[in-house]
Amino acid sequence: MKNIILVGKPNSGKSLLFNQLTGLRQKVANFPGVTVELKSGSFDQYKLVDFPGTYSLKSLSRDEELAIEKLHEAMLSDETSLVVCNLDATRLESSLVFGLQVRDLALQHNKGIIFALNMIDEVQRFGHEIDTEKLATDLGCAVFALSAKTLIGLHEFKLALIDAAKRPQDFLPLLHTEDKSSVLEISRTLSKRYGVKADVVLKKQNRIDGFLLNNLMGGVIFLAIMFLLFQSIFTWASPLMDFVEMALAESAVKVSNFLPDGVVNDFVTDALFGGVGSFLVFVPQIMVLTFVIGLLEDSGYLARAALICHKPLSYFGLSGRSFIPYLSGHACAIPAIMAARTIESPRKRLITMMTIPLMSCSARLPVYALLIAVLIPDTQYFGGLVNLQGITFFILYFIGILTALLVSTLLTKLTDVDKDKAEMPFVLELPTYRLPHWKPLGHRILTSAKQFIRRAGPVIFMVSVVIWFLGYFPENGVLQSSYLAMLGHWIEPIFEPLGLDWRYGVAILVSFLAREVFVGALGTLFGIEGADENISGLAANIQADGLTLGAGIGLMLFYVVALQCVATVATLKGETGSRKIAWGLFVAYGVLAYCLAWLAASLI
Template sequence: VLLQAIFTWSVPFMDAVEWSIELIGGQVSSVLNEGVFRDFVIDALFGGIGSFLVFVPQIFFLTFIVGLLEDSGYLARAAVICHKPLKQFGLSGKSFIPLLTGHACAIPAIYASRTIASPKRRLLTILAVPLMGCSARLPVYALLIAAFIPANSYFGGFIGLQGIVFFLLYFAGIFVALLVTSILSRTIYKHKNDTPFILELPAYRIPHWRPLLKRSLNSCRQFITKAGFVIFNVTVIVWVLGYFPHGSGQLESSWLANLGHIIEPVMQPLGLDWKYGVAILSSFLAREVFVGTLGTLFGIEGAEENVAGLAEKIQSSGLSVGAGVSLLIFYAIALQCVSTLALIRKELRSTKLAIVLFLSYGLLAYVLAWLAYQVI
């Protein structure tokens, strides 16, 4: 129910937010002259606002349903059941809901970690959440699997190779997350202050909707005023890098593309060229941007809807299977989401830790991707 709420039920409301921003943006665009200022207002300002407002419905549904489960007495029982196995990896029974929610989106999952009383286990849970296979990874997985993994099937077509690869990518994220928390809980955070897992099982009861609604709205307000500010600023910065010096529609000659050429030597050990470097840089805003950026660079209109056409273009570009697999592994591990990074900084109140986490997961993703490319 929780995943359905975050991944399905919230979609109409998220679409409504996007539609409203597009409608207002269209009205504003109609009264502005063509040029840099209009592009900045529509793409940077409205795009920046939309980049965090679109998450508000998910935050609301998450906090409302988690509050419903908590006030009804169910969440306490689920935490008790999951505590023993998760404790072996330095986590808590209350980590189960954030880790599960992380497979839809890391933003509400990190918010869900607030129910964990132990500072140590909450910290480790937050560090594990970005490794869960969130929905933003799906477009990237779908494109790269279609481009590099044969559509072989087994057992009369019941099981397909592409589906197996999908599963392995999700499993890899969970495995690495538990490995990371297990190591950190026994080394760096071994002596960090912790609180024992003491949980009184409340009686089952029917929750009152008024405090649930108030709590959910308060969480949305905090997200908008704190994490939203950081997300907006980074969105504008990335837009500037992708727009200048030649204007809209010239991404391949922008400052962002120049950065892609600069980091091309870093991409080459993975079998990738500058185009994939640009796509990786642009997807720092959101992983799903990777598909649209590659579509622009390969000259495919509407790449998000024409995944098959873009996959064929990638296949004909001469990129090897090993390079494709290395890219899949990189996206399975790397923290390529500015919204998540901004929220981690806010929740942990540490810019340093957020930067270290970003660099550590990026380096780990790069090393594993390089190993995969060398083997395959």
């Protein structure tokens, strides 16, 4: 199967075009140590490969360097049939800088190339028309105007793409030999000749930016959006969580009635539905988190948030570019740590990576949700739009962010604060405001849920089986005489000052494999004791067991700070190149988390 490669600059509609051409038939290849990923999907009889967005063939970061390296490899490959370069019709000059470089590269390697002039609907909305035939003549390549969002010209483009892929030699660039102008000069000339004027495009954007980036209102709006983000994780996901919990409970009862009494019945009821089932309840929260972050990113607000945060973050030794890894850390610390590679300053990059684990990732969601359901009443405000549990969620996330900033300040003072003279200034492109498109956003939500289940599911299953086995034998379910009780009572003195018994100690230890395992472990432990009462109601079982408010809050604070994730430690080691830093952070955050939990248990 021959390949068609799709390239373009970031925020140019390239990903949406890729989704429209391939549908959901996609695969992702990740490269270790960086955030670069190549998406591929089926298009007609070809394999369409979506390369990461880059602004130029001259790299500024390790991520861009690897992306460009892979592009050169694709150009050398006989499997590559055609190159498709995506252009942002609203920002023709910046798109053509990269587009012209790719055109010259395609000519150098004897590859056919066509240009997709995307977002033509926005250009038409401004009352402007682009003469694609004359632009194609000047570029020496075929140009097709389309809108991946509104589907304008997309059908015609698909037909042309299939035709070009079948006979790529007919689509080799035709360059004017006498044209010796630089790429920048040519792109500027072509933009003036064909593109919509910048002041027309920026007029509406600047009006909105004047409000959203205002010194006073911008900060208030930013805090309000962040509050709604964390509030939505609990409030909006509740109906879906209730549905999943009800389905699990009914399934457990039906399966239990079908099986004969004995070891197999106990295993399925307690280990599977009590352990693995306990974490499936929280998948809707992962989906809601992905949905809200996707809205912010696709609408163009995420880049504005980074700009708003630059000045405040600089007080803590960070830059505005640290905001995106920090926000990504609320989904998962591993890609967030790798995303910090885009920070030019080595010192700021290291500090950002070292403090990202303090962001409350999605793996902590099940832990927070469980403990909040146990300790915090579901008090409603403003007609149910806001509730006390959601506010508690926001406070926990805020504590993590505040701790990260305080640690950043301390690390800045302990390291060399003299700025590198070669350090680049903070420069960030602000994308045009756009309405998000449901198709790629929906695909992203489903992918995040699948990845969460695939990553956490096998670990939780193995841990649940081991815990059930240790808790069931040697006396067939008598927990007090089990192997697990022996292990738990041996480590119990460590957790007694926190107001926690041996079961919580065991759950904390096994959660080092993955934080979300804590819920599955407790589900198995409490399921063994209370399976006949309520298999899926783990929160009710813990409430009945008498977890105190101080111990519960201490446990939440422990998981806010503790680096309970072996994968994060491994990623830190790989990115920093230092085993000392990675395990040093594990110990330091563990000690700090224990002290905070002890203070909460002692004072509350």
